[in-house]
Amino acid sequence: MRKFVFVTGGVMSGIGKGITTASLAMLLSRIGYSVTIIKIDPYLNVDAGTMNPYMHGEVFVTEDGGETDLDLGHYERFLHKSLKRYNNITTGKIYGSVIEKERKGEYLGQTVQIIPHITDEIKNRILEVSNNDGSDITFIEIGGTVGDIESLPFLEAARQMMIDYGKENVSYVHTAYLPVLQTTGEIKTKPLQHSVNELRRIGIQPDMIVGRSSVPIPREIKKKISLFTSVPEAGIISAHDVNIVYEVPLLMKEQGASKFLAEKLDLPYKEPYMEDWVEFVDKLKRAEKTVTIAMVGKYTSLHDSYLSIKEALIHASALIHKKPVLKWIEATDIEEGKIKLEDSFSNVDGAVVLPGFGRRGSEGKIAAIRYIRENNIPMLGICFGLQLSVVEFARNVLGLREANSTELDPSTPYPVITLLEEQKGIDKLGGTMRLGSYPIILEKGTKAYSIYGKEEILERHRHRYEVNPDYIEKLAEAGLTFSGWSKNGKRVEIIEYNANRFFFATQFHPEFRSRPLFPSPPFLEFLKASSRTSS
Numbered sequence: 001m002r003k004f005v006f007v008t009g010g011v012m013s014g015i016g017k018g019i020t021t022a023s024l025a026m027l028l029s030r031i032g033y034s035v036t037i038i039k040i041d042p043y044l045n046v047d048a049g050t051m052n053p054y055m056h057g058e059v060f061v062t063e064d065g066g067e068t069d070l071d072l073g074h075y076e077r078f079l080h081k082s083l084k085r086y087n088n089i090t091t092g093k094i095y096g097s098v099i100e101k102e103r104k105g106e107y108l109g110q111t112v113q114i115i116p117h118i119t120d121e122i123k124n125r126i127l128e129v130s131n132n133d134g135s136d137i138t139f140i141e142i143g144g145t146v147g148d149i150e151s152l153p154f155l156e157a158a159r160q161m162m163i164d165y166g167k168e169n170v171s172y173v174h175t176a177y178l179p180v181l182q183t184t185g186e187i188k189t190k191p192l193q194h195s196v197n198e199l200r201r202i203g204i205q206p207d208m209i210v211g212r213s214s215v216p217i218p219r220e221i222k223k224k225i226s227l228f229t230s231v232p233e234a235g236i237i238s239a240h241d242v243n244i245v246y247e248v249p250l251l252m253k254e255q256g257a258s259k260f261l262a263e264k265l266d267l268p269y270k271e272p273y274m275e276d277w278v279e280f281v282d283k284l285k286r287a288e289k290t291v292t293i294a295m296v297g298k299y300t301s302l303h304d305s306y307l308s309i310k311e312a313l314i315h316a317s318a319l320i321h322k323k324p325v326l327k328w329i330e331a332t333d334i335e336e337g338k339i340k341l342e343d344s345f346s347n348v349d350g351a352v353v354l355p356g357f358g359r360r361g362s363e364g365k366i367a368a369i370r371y372i373r374e375n376n377i378p379m380l381g382i383c384f385g386l387q388l389s390v391v392e393f394a395r396n397v398l399g400l401r402e403a404n405s406t407e408l409d410p411s412t413p414y415p416v417i418t419l420l421e422e423q424k425g426i427d428k429l430g431g432t433m434r435l436g437s438y439p440i441i442l443e444k445g446t447k448a449y450s451i452y453g454k455e456e457i458l459e460r461h462r463h464r465y466e467v468n469p470d471y472i473e474k475l476a477e478a479g480l481t482f483s484g485w486s487k488n489g490k491r492v493e494i495i496e497y498n499a500n501r502f503f504f505a506t507q508f509h510p511e512f513r514s515r516p517l518f519p520s521p522p523f524l525e526f527l528k529a530s531s532r533t534s535s
């Protein structure tokens with residue numbers, strides 16, 4: 001059995017198509033079907049690795065080291081399943097391999113064209129994922145909005161798939177935005193009508209419509225949408241704004257979305273098992289007390305830059321029954337003296353020092369870490385957060401005032417953070433960092449060991465720099481504990497400073513493995529420590 005569900009978007013982007021796709025896929029997986037999800041990004045970049053988080057949000061890292069779109073994070077969290085780099089298809093990947101084949105002469109003298117060569121490549125990639133994954137149902141979310149020039153070849157491939165596999169095996173879900181007029185409170189359906197018409201013009205008749213709106217879509221509006229889209233009323237689903245994204249699958253299930261879609265795909269239906277999920281959402285909703293977490297970073301104006309970290313805090317918060325309130329602290333503002341540390345960290349229960357790159361803002365982060373350490377504020381440092389904690393410690397505790405990372409000052413006399421050996425000589429930026437999952441060995445008797453409760457763990461990475469082994473002894477003598485190491489024992493993975501209540505930093509990114517029902521251990525312990533300070 002091979003079933004395919006394409007999810008397209010209408011009216012505008014950024015309306016939570018990823019959540020819609022993840023929610024529908026989750027519901028079908030919880031009926032008992034094996035499900036996988038592909039995100040198609042119609043841009044020319046080969047992957048998201050070289051993209052500015054300001055524009056694109058977080059780069060999500062898969063187990064196998066893919067630098068992917070942040071929607072893969074949603075998919076993993078909703079499906080409770082690890083995906084691979086091939087679950088993210090881009091125009092760059094498709095054209096790259098078609099051009100490579102052409103150069104090899106594989107097209108045997110043909111004129112290489114969008115149809116059929118690009119569309120065949122797209123279909124083959126979708127099939128490859130579905131076959132490798134062995135899944136019953138493959139969801140394919142097509143990024144962007146119907147009508148964009150970029151997405152046309154993907155929509156054409158989607159259209160052809162129905163001809164190839166039959167209409168009981170391929171379904172189309174269209175997610176579109178329904179604006180609400182502020183003056184009258186009226187829900188307008190015209191933009192949705194236009195986007196469905198655009199889809200039909202390409203040759204795709206949607207089977208289901210998910211309406212994204214700020215308010216629940218009433219029956220009469222559903223009826224109206226049904227009439228002009230020829231989708232039965234049962235297939236018009238309201239995905240209105242909710243406070244907690246994890247509510248969306250429940251909202252869709254209540255409206256019969258999973259039943260409707262299963263029937264469309266000619267699949268036997270039983271109610272999806274959602275009890276544990278309901279309990280999780282209830283815990284989040286019931287939390288009345290708050291815990292205030294400072295988020296110290298450089299891309300704080302776009303919170304999606306740190307999406308998985310935000311979600312990891314939410315997952316952990318369900319177990320401590322407190323709602324995390326995030327206070328964003330912009331490192332460049334500290335650096336430029338626009339904000340004072342005392343003001344930034346007043347009424348804060350804990351601080352996350354966020355991942356990052358480059359010089360700008362780094363002195364601001366170092367100043368923040370000093371304040372956090374000296375005021376015994378619980379801290380979780382991630383990646384760059386670990387590296388700058390080591391710099392701060394070397395400067396202010398060891399007294400190596402000019403200590404730095406060579407990423408920030410290549411001629412520092414005390415390079416406590418240096419380029420990884422294998423990074424030397426690499427000149428291409430795309431896909432060349434130390435990426436993906438590697439095992440980490442934890443030292444017995446340390447905080448790291450008690451947090452994870454075992455000797456060997458697996459976590460995901462994305463970095464070029466690391467702690468310089470030449471300084472480890474001196475740093476350790478001054479009180480810094482190195483509690484996690486790469487398997488060969490050479491690479492620092494975790495530091496902790498146990499003179500403080502909770503001062504813990506990881507070279508890896510624990511957020512990528514955090515799941516709603518299985519929070520990441522460092523996030524949980526960090527929140528517990530922070531929550532002891534909060535009222």
Ligand code: GLN
Binds near residue numbers: 356387463464
């Ligand atoms: N810029 C640092 C490095 O490349 C940290 C990267 C990160 O925080 N993800 O090693």
